[in-house]
Amino acid sequence: MSNETGSFAPPGSAAEVEEGRALTPKFDADGLVTCVATDARSGDVLMVAHMNAAALARTIETGEAWYFSRSRRALWRKGETSGHVQRVVEMRIDCDQDAVWIKVEQAGGAACHTGRLSCFYRVVPRGAAGAVTLEFRDAEKLFDPEKVYQNKL
Amino acid sequence: MSNETGSFAPPGSAAEVEEGRALTPKFDADGLVTCVATDARSGDVLMVAHMNAAALARTIETGEAWYFSRSRRALWRKGETSGHVQRVVEMRIDCDQDAVWIKVEQAGGAACHTGRLSCFYRVVPRGAAGAVTLEFRDAEKLFDPEKVYQNKL
Numbered sequence: 001m002s003n004e005t006g007s008f009a010p011p012g013s014a015a016e017v018e019e020g021r022a023l024t025p026k027f028d029a030d031g032l033v034t035c036v037a038t039d040a041r042s043g044d045v046l047m048v049a050h051m052n053a054a055a056l057a058r059t060i061e062t063g064e065a066w067y068f069s070r071s072r073r074a075l076w077r078k079g080e081t082s083g084h085v086q087r088v089v090e091m092r093i094d095c096d097q098d099a100v101w102i103k104v105e106q107a108g109g110a111a112c113h114t115g116r117l118s119c120f121y122r123v124v125p126r127g128a129a130g131a132v133t134l135e136f137r138d139a140e141k142l143f144d145p146e147k148v149y150q151n152k153l
Numbered sequence: 154m155s156n157e158t159g160s161f162a163p164p165g166s167a168a169e170v171e172e173g174r175a176l177t178p179k180f181d182a183d184g185l186v187t188c189v190a191t192d193a194r195s196g197d198v199l200m201v202a203h204m205n206a207a208a209l210a211r212t213i214e215t216g217e218a219w220y221f222s223r224s225r226r227a228l229w230r231k232g233e234t235s236g237h238v239q240r241v242v243e244m245r246i247d248c249d250q251d252a253v254w255i256k257v258e259q260a261g262g263a264a265c266h267t268g269r270l271s272c273f274y275r276v277v278p279r280g281a282a283g284a285v286t287l288e289f290r291d292a293e294k295l296f297d298p299e300k301v302y303q304n305k306l
Contacts, residue, residue, distance in 0.1 A: 007283050018267055021287045023277060034201055036189050043196025045245075048187055048252040057282035092198075092273035093287065095265055099201040101273045112248055114171055120245040120254045124176060129210035130160050134174045134246065 008053060011097065018095050025056060026098040032068060033098050037111065039118075040089040040103040046111035047119045051100065063088050065102060082148045084108040108143065115141035115148075161206060164250065171248045178209060179251040185221060186251050190264065192271075193242040193256040199264035200272045204253065216241050218255060235301045237261040261296065268294035268301075 011017050011024040025033050032050040039046055051059065052068040054075055059066045065078040065086035079085030086104035093100050112119040121139035125132055164170050164177040178186050185203040192199055204212065205221040207228055212219045218231040218239035232238030239257035246253050265272040274292035278285055 009283075021275075021289075023282075023285050023287055034187055036198055036201060038191075038196070038198065043191070045189055045191065045198075045254045048189060048247060048254075060277060060279060060282040060285060063279050088279070091277040091279075092290070093275055093277050094201060094272035095267050095269075095274070096272075099272075100277070101198045101201075114248050116248075119247040119249075119252075121248070122174075122246055124213060124244040124246050124253070126213060126216050126241070126244075129176075129213040130162075132176050132213060134176055136174075137245070 008057075014096075017097050023093065024097055025053070025093070025100075026096060027053065028098065030070070032070075033100060035065075035067065036099065036101045037065060037086060037104050038101065040105055044118055045120055046086075046104070046106060046117070056100070059088060059102070060091065065104060079107060082108065082110075082113075082143075084110055086111070110142040113145060113149070115143045115145045117142060161210075167249075170250050176246065177250055178206070178246070178253075179249060180206065181251065183223070185223075186253060188218075188220065189252065189254045190218060190239060190257050191254065193258055197271055198273055199239075199257070199259060199270070209253070212241060212255070213244065218257060232260060235261065235263075235266075235296075237263055239264070263295040266298060266302070268296045268298045270295060 009024050011026050027033055031052045035049050035051050037046045049067040050070060055066040055068045065088060067076045067078055069076045085107045089103045091100055091102045110117050116139060122134040123137045162177050164179050180186055184205045188202050188204050190199045202220040208219040208221045218241060220229045220231055222229045238260045242256045244253055244255045263270055269292060275287040276290045
């Protein structure tokens with residue numbers, strides 16, 4: 001079955017969505033679901049991005065992560081420029097079917113376009129919210145984004 | 154500094170947002186950032202939800218997770234009804250500052266309103282996207298939502 005156009009069945013009742021075995025994603029007004037990618041070995045969150053129906057279908061069909069870039073308004077195969085593809089070890093969907101979680105093997109060991117393993121390389125310390133100073137953590141750059149992307153961002 | 158109204162500084166340049174130490178969240182058109190909560194011990198993703206400026210500020214200030222319910226259009230202290238609060242062990246923010254990751258200690262051992270540990274209790278197997286059958290995994294109900302919420306959902 002082709003899903004280039006995202007031919008998922010529409011959501012049914014809350015009970016069907018939450019307790020059923022049918023994949024009926026609840027896309028938002030922009031046609032997107034949220035996707036969390038974690039490192040299959042460490043469990044660390046690598047990135048949060050979005051999938052439209054086509055990206056979700058391709059990810060399910062190919063076992064590699066596809067996203068939808070909100071800034072570029074385009075389907076985006078993760079790693080298509082950098083080579084840092086993500087092989088999906090397991091995909092899960094949440095109770096109301098508007099978010100997916102993929103556990104991935106991250107090629108190149110770096111998911112973030114800044115060159116880091118994870119996009120989450122800064123800690124927000126507890127304190128007065130308007131006056132916090134972020135703390136860099138696990139922020140080593142594993143590649144040079146200027147060399148990898150060469151104006152392709 | 155009070156942040157009930159969410160007085161975060163506005164985002165600066167891409168370089169400032171990505172490489173700086175200032176917390177300048179990029180709220181979307183609805184005034185929200187995405188939040189991923191993982192179990193601080195196991196690393197499992199428990200839930201994906203949203204925070205407006207007030208929820209983000211309260212989470213940073215109190216060390217307990219606050220969200221914004223899109224369906225109820227209301228600030229929501231996680232666990233306010235069920236008692237299943239989330240103590241934040243660490244908060245991180247991503248490269249473009251539109252998503253946060255909190256590692257939490259989950260009171261009651263169940264984050265999902267369906268009674269389960271995690272909202273992600275179904276696997277999406279690889280295959281033809283329109284014809285997949287979800288597989289329940291780690292789907293044991295740890296509490297009875299009808300008893301816990303009693304028409305409060």
